[in-house]
Amino acid sequence: MQMDMQLSDFIRSEIEHILQDWEEFAKGIFHARHMDKAGLRDHARDMLLEIADDLDSHQSESQQAAGTKGRRQADEPTDGADSWAEVHGGDRQTSGFSVIETVSEFRALRASVVSHWTKAHPVTAGKQLESLTRFHEAIDQAVAESLEQYAIVKEMETRLFGAILVASPDPIYVLDLDGRIVYANKATADLFAMKHKDIIGKTVFDLGFSFATDFQRNLDKVIADQSTYRGKFAHVFSSEQGEQFEYLLAPVLDEQLETEAAVCISRDITERAIAEDKIWYNAHHDLLTGLPNRRLFLDRLEQEVKHAKRSALPFAVLFMDLDGFKAVNDSFGHEVGDRLLSDVADRITDCVREADTVARLGGDEFTVILTGTGQRNSAGTVAQTIINALSKPFHIDKHLAQISVSIGVTFYPQDASTPAALLETADRAMYKAKKSGPSRAYFFDTSDNAGRCSA
Known part of the structure; x- marks a missing residue:
């Protein structure tokens, strides 16, 4: 160099x-x-x-x-x-x-x-x-x-x-380490229906929000762990804007990478939640009668089996097929037939308890789960009540329709212990009842596949 x-x-x-x-x-x-x-x-x-x-x-x-x-x-x-x-x-x-x-x-x-x-x-x-x-x-x-x-x-x-x-149309606010709001944008003030000066320095508890306890617990975790949290809450604010909300909590770090505050961004998802609920409802319910469809029925049957295993409580399943429905449908048209199915659903529902499940599997087939019912007499009484209710004439517009019903009855756990097996045994009992004539109810019997209960 x-x-x-x-x-x-x-x-x-x-x-x-x-x-x-x-x-x-x-x-x-x-x-x-x-x-x-x-x-x-x-x-x-x-x-x-x-x-x-x-x-x-x-x-x-x-x-x-x-x-x-x-x-x-x-x-x-x-x-x-x-x-x-x-x-x-x-x-x-x-x-x-x-x-x-x-x-x-x-x-x-x-x-x-x-x-x-x-x-x-x-x-x-x-x-x-x-x-x-x-x-x-x-x-x-x-x-x-x-x-x-x-x-x-x-x-x-x-x-x-x-x-x-x-x-931003989304409410955004910043909270200090004690949970006090130190900043709120216009959307927040509009949602809370409050002036900024009445929001700043307040906690969600001070503001009387129903979700305050869960919110504060999640806020404490975000601050302590320097993590983010996504959650939901239901609340009707004074502005009456929305009912369902989702929110994101995120830590704010200073130059020494210490948490100095947390920011919350929330969003009104009420319309989305309603739409999602409607989609779920349509996917799990019969659109004609409003009853649970096959998918929801099998789900509830599975849950009932699990509950029965834990509690050692039996229950009964009724499988129903209408007699004479096709003749009504052919004679008076599909509109009358649809009205008839809707009225049948109402009558069956009136015959059981609120805790029981009534479902339409499709066509003119209906099922019932009788929760906690293990006695033949009790199940037989319900079956006969349904038979009597459906044997009465149906007045639809200017038409008078007359039908009956065939019912198969099976019990958990003595007849079957799985949802599929229960549905199968109830179906087999129903066909035995149908072969014996209208307005019949049969219990499933392992000795001869089905045994008569009532006529």
Whole structure:
């Protein structure tokens, strides 16, 4: 190394070593840990080369005076483009770097250059000392330019974020570590039907919300674990807007990565919930009668089997097929037939308890789950009540329809112990009843497949 080498040339020749130091330092910054080599070095090379070029240029007295104050003179010529320090500051802000982290990179850059220079030049004097002084001034200026751009981008981001919060149709509010609301956007005030001044400083308990206990428990977990939480709550606010809501809780971290607050974003999902409920209802109910369909019936039968196993309580299943329905349908038309099926559903429902399940499996087939019924007499009484109810004439518009019903009865667990087997044994008993004539009910019997109960 030549002892009279200028600092500018030194920076150019040693730039790779300097950048390696920069890269190693940047890896210790939280927001830089996941950045690749190009991201870590991004603007450092260009800043160093820009500083080296500046060191080669002649400075007037006024420029020297401005440089000692760490700023560019107002009349210093520029090409209108941002300096690499300004670009760096803006990018670091958008990448989530704090002011301290951004400034620390410049300190590392300064330390690396000075360290390499002093190793090669233990004694610095004359022009070299002047160049080193100008280098420090250039770094100071770069820091000032970077932070100025950082602040500009931050201010713009704050304005944009504020505009988004104001314009957002979703209620957004920020809570401190004690659960007090410290910020609420317009949508929040509209939803709560309250003025901002009456919301700020209040907790969900202070505001009397029904979901306060669950909300606070989830908020405490988000703050303690620095995690996010998605949940739902049901509440009717004073504004009478919505009934069902979903919400997201997320922690807000400070520059030391400590939780300083939490943000809540909620959304009215009442219409969506109603639509989802309607879709579920249509998928599990017979649209004609409103009774549970085959899918829901089998699900409830499975749940009843599980409950019976736990409680050791038997239950009965009735399988029904209408006699004479086809003749009514053919004689009076499908509209009358549909009305008849709807009336049949109502009469069967009136014959059982609210805890029992009445379902239409399709066509003119109906089923009933008699919860907790293990006695033949009890099941037989219900079956006979249904037979009597359906034997009465149906008055539909100007038509008089007359039908009957065949019923098969089976019991859990003596006849079958699975939903499929229970449905099969009840079906077999029903066909035995149908072969014996109208208005019959039969119990399933393992000895001869079915045995007569009543006629």
